[in-house]
Amino acid sequence: MDFGFGEEDEAFRGEARQWLAANVGAAVGRRDWERTLGKDGWVGLGWREGGFGNRTGSLTQQVVWAEEYARSGAPPRSGHIGENLFAPTLIQHGTEEQKRRFLPPVAAGAELWCQGYSEPGAGSDLAAVRTRAVREGNHHRVTGQKIWTSLAHEADWCFVLARTEEGSRRHRGLSFLLVPMDQPGRVEVRPIRQLTGTSDFNEVFFDGARAEHVVGAQGDGWNVAMSLLGFERGVSTLAQQIGFEEELKRVVETAVRNGAVRDPVLRERLVRQWAGLRTMRWHALRTLGGASGPGAPSVAKLLWADWHQRLGELAVQVRGAEAAVGPARWSAEEPYRLDPDQHLFLFSRADTIYGGSDQIQRTIIAERVLGLPREPKGDG
Known part of the structure; x- marks a missing residue:
């Protein structure tokens, strides 16, 4: 497969590099940064439709x-979920009115989104969601709990997978609802403190929250939700790999500096990490170039998740006991700093x-690629 960059791409690279260097x-903050990106049209390059304040770009x-x-x-994107997940899904399944309402604010960096999928009893098994929505005239009332909701504490809107047909089970009777987060007393966000000391994820509680928009047909939320997950692992995986490359470079530099690279076992593991990163890149390019099958996203997830976890282990192993030591100074407000x-x-x-x-990804590969018998799903 030929996935080279032409003259137009290199000219675009120069423009992008110059703009990023200047901005x-x-x-000042993450919202301000999103608006800066939006003002100059850098949000929504991958949308197949322009005219919403964004420029469109080729795959390369x-x-x-x-x-x-x-x-x-540049800082991590607060608008990633709206730009790369919600917007392509809306372009594919939404009405023209919904596109005109929601795409321009995403392109402008003015409205941020979060994803209301996982629940305490429905994480990898997404079809087990129990959040319910009851129709009242021209809107729904949503009641339930979502968890591990990235950026919910910053988001203006949440797209929610909820059960809208009484008595429905598994994939049937679900709808894809758009819920405004600014509903005091009806939407509550509780940050989840992690081992790292940060709170990147949240619990979200809906108590009769109002939702006026349904994307796709009522009861067809599962198909809409699966379309969205198909957009989740696209071009952004290549940017993720650039970050991985920087992390690996730091680990190698540490191993060289402290002499850990002289250990033949650690040296071999470092080489394997380098080779694994190259494998991930070519797999991602091959997938983006159209040479992919039904299990390609699952293969990609297995590749990078296992690779990155091994890198984390290697990062502390090359440092030895030093990696377990905290900062020289600490306070009650900040008991440790990683x-x-x-x-x-x-x-x-x-x-x-x-x-x-990983278990779910292997099941997908087994059933959809290898054609092995499907696992029993209970009441499906």
Whole structure:
């Protein structure tokens, strides 16, 4: 497969690199940064429709932007969920009225989104969701709990998978609802404190929250939700790999500096990590180039999750006992502060769980690619 960059792509790279150099660090906060990106049209390059305040780019230009963004040291995106998950789903399944209402604010960086899928009893088994929505005239009332909701504490809207048909089970009777988060007394967000000391995820409680928009047909939420998950692992995986490359570089530099690289076992593991990263990149490019099958997203998830978890282990192993030592100074407000290697080790423990656990990905490959008998799903 030929996935090269042409003259137009390299010109685009120069424009992107110049813009990032001039603007990274100028924004005051994460929302301000999203608006800065939106103002110059950098949000929504991958949408197949323009005219909402965004510019559209070819697949290779999307790859260029993702890589240059990662290399520039720009902050993590608060608008990722709205731009790369919600918007493509709305373009595919939404009405023209919904597109006109929701796409321009996403493109402008003015409205942030979060994803209301997982529940305490429905994580990897998404079809087990129990959040319910009852229709009242031209809207629904949503009641239930979602968990591990990234950026819910910042989001303006949440797309929620809820059960809208009484007595329905599994994939049937679900709808894809759009819920505004600013509903005091009806939407409550509780941050979840992690081992890293940060709170990137949240619990969200809906108590009769109002939802006026349904994307797709009533009761067809499962198909809409699966379309969205298909967008989850696209060009952004290449930017993720740029971050992985920087982390691996740091681990190698540490091993060289402290002499751990002289250990033949550690040296072999470092080489395996380097080779694994190259394998992930070519798999991602092959997938984006159209040479993929039904199990390609699951293969990609298995590749990067296991690789990144091993890197986290390696990061602390090359440092030895030093990696277990905390900062020299601490306070009651900040009892410990993790350095980058410690954060990598602790956060990567979750890599094989979130975004679809490894067990679920292997089941998908077994059933959809290898044609093995399906696992029993109870009342499906």
